[in-house]
Each structure stands twice: as C-alpha cells, then as structure tokens.
Amino acid sequence: MTVLQTIRHYYKPIQPAIKVGNELIIYREIQPEKGVENFIYCFWQLRTEAILEEPFLYRVVSDGCIDIFFNHKNPTENYVMGFCRKYTEFPVGNEFDYIGIRFLPAALPLLFGIDAKTLSNQDQELKPLLPNFSNWIETELRANQRFEIIAVLLTHKLKTIIERQTFDLDIRFYNSLNLIFEKKGYLNTETDLSNGLSSRQLRRLFNFYIGTSPKAFSNVVRFQHILNAKPTRHSLKESKCYYEVGFYDQAHFIKHFKTFYGVTPSEAFR
Structure with missing residues (x-):
C-alpha cells in the first residue's frame, strides 16, 4: 500500500x-x-x-x-x-x-x-x-x-x-501523517513523530501540506474518529469511547467537540 x-x-x-x-x-x-x-x-x-x-x-x-x-x-x-x-x-x-x-x-x-x-x-x-x-x-x-x-x-x-505530475513525496512527512491516522489522533506529536525530522521541520511540512500544526491536525483526527464511530447520546454515556482517544473526562470531551462541531454531543446526536 x-x-x-x-x-x-x-x-x-x-x-x-x-x-x-x-x-x-x-x-x-x-x-x-x-x-x-x-x-x-x-x-x-x-x-x-x-x-x-x-x-x-x-x-x-x-x-x-x-x-x-x-x-x-x-x-x-x-x-x-x-x-x-x-x-x-x-x-x-x-x-x-x-x-x-x-x-x-x-x-x-x-x-x-x-x-x-x-x-x-x-x-x-x-x-x-x-x-x-x-x-x-x-x-x-x-x-x-x-x-x-x-x-x-x-x-x-x-x-x-x-x-502530468511527477510527485516528489517526502516519505518522512507521510509516515508522520499516517501515524496520526493509525493512532486516531491520540499521540504526543512532539515525541512520537520523529521520523528523522526536527519539530521545526515537521511543523513547516504540516503547515504547507495540511495548513496547521501536527497537534492541531491530530485534534481534528480525534474528533473525526468519534464521528466515524456513529455514537448516540446513550452510547457516549455508556461506552465513553472518547476515553480511547485521550479525553480524560466528559467535560473535556464536550468542550473539544463543541469547538469542532458547533454544538454539544447531546445536541448533535439526538
């Protein structure tokens, strides 16, 4: 692949x-x-x-x-x-x-x-x-x-x-990007994404190709992982799938979710 x-x-x-x-x-x-x-x-x-x-x-x-x-x-x-x-x-x-x-x-x-x-x-x-x-x-x-x-x-x-393109892919960048996907956005972007790049080099590449820092992009990947799980209000209360991707309590999760979605999970999944 x-x-x-x-x-x-x-x-x-x-x-x-x-x-x-x-x-x-x-x-x-x-x-x-x-x-x-x-x-x-x-x-x-x-x-x-x-x-x-x-x-x-x-x-x-x-x-x-x-x-x-x-x-x-x-x-x-x-x-x-x-x-x-x-x-x-x-x-x-x-x-x-x-x-x-x-x-x-x-x-x-x-x-x-x-x-x-x-x-x-x-x-x-x-x-x-x-x-x-x-x-x-x-x-x-x-x-x-x-x-x-x-x-x-x-x-x-x-x-x-x-x-018509001849693509010059920086494999180090793509390996970092794919690791973020594999980990569902739940990782330490300062220590887990080395791949032969300094923090400054990695940030420069993410800014050019993604438009933001590795950390900010990882937060969106975490949020999208929750959406892909197709939760309901009940399942969020019971399974608390947000713990799997590093949200340490419900208030923390709701705050981040509202930033990315615009409403609380209860409003989004009713």
Whole structure:
C-alpha cells in the first residue's frame, strides 16, 4: 500500500448530513473513481428542492480537508476553503445549489503546489490562486448538467492534472501523517513523530501540506474518529469511547467537540 493509499484507507472525513425532517435541503456525496481516489475523498452537492421560508445557515465541521466548490447555477462563483481549526457557518440564503470537491489531507498542495497555510480558516475566491482551474470550471461546467455528469467531468480533469505530475513525496512527512491516522489522533506529536525530522521541520511540512500544526491536525483526527464511530447520546454515556482517544473526562470531551462541531454531543446526536 502506497503512502497515498494509506491516507484513504485510514481516514474518512465526515460532514454531518442535513437533519431528518428538512426534506427541502439535499446533501449528497459521490465517491471518486480509480485514478483520483487517493487524492479526492468525495464530490459533494448541497442544494434546495424549493425556495425555503427562512435563510439557511449551513454548518461545516472540522474535517482536516481542503475543498474547492462552486455555485452550480453560476460556476463563475468558485472558491476554495482551507483547513479549519473549528466549525464554520455559512449563510447560503433561501435557495442554493453548490457542488464541491473534498480533497484528502495534503492532496491539494501536492497537486497544485499551493501552501495550505495561506488557505487556513477561511474561504476565498479560487481564481487568484488557481486561475486555469477556475477558468475551466467557468467554461466547461453548466447549470443544466446533473451532479453525476459534473462529477465525471471533474474526475477527467483531475486525472489529467494527476497524470502530468511527477510527485516528489517526502516519505518522512507521510509516515508522520499516517501515524496520526493509525493512532486516531491520540499521540504526543512532539515525541512520537520523529521520523528523522526536527519539530521545526515537521511543523513547516504540516503547515504547507495540511495548513496547521501536527497537534492541531491530530485534534481534528480525534474528533473525526468519534464521528466515524456513529455514537448516540446513550452510547457516549455508556461506552465513553472518547476515553480511547485521550479525553480524560466528559467535560473535556464536550468542550473539544463543541469547538469542532458547533454544538454539544447531546445536541448533535439526538
């Protein structure tokens, strides 16, 4: 298994679906095809079925990924969102249709050479950063194309970009990254991630490829491990799976969870 395959094997970043009962808002994901699956976690769409009575505030939880997304009805509106240390909320109005690419951790900087740190904790227009890719979205994608068709077009475009690359992978960085995934984010990043790199070198590489420090990224991986366990309010009280990843009591866990999700576990899993 290559280092890039290992990332996909160990890490499955979750964004919560729209709550049951909100049938007018649809969130969908399409898994990537072979050839892009080690770079892309999924293609996603968030859209309304009809005009909403009230403007919608969409919450994005911390997932360690970088996304490129655009307005399906007007692809000239295309953006990139970097690593976020906490949850983010977007006011998206009464009617919307967004399509995006969720890149696996480290994938976008590897493909495009962009310093992930310059993208962190914000969304910004794609054109100043990747003008060619932004122009391709504007000219090749149409409002009347179904999500499935757009996912195919994006896949072909990304395959072309990948096939033209000669990747110079720093195995020491990827070994550190994969160790964080193996340990579910529960480790001492100062002592457990040596791999022949100094703390300063490792931080520099994580800033470039992930957009944050090893410790901050590990905290998001811990949080995502909890989401992947698909807990309920009852199971959290009974099994206390958060102890497995280093939360020493319930108050400590709730504080961290709320930072990454925006609400308490009881509110999230009811």
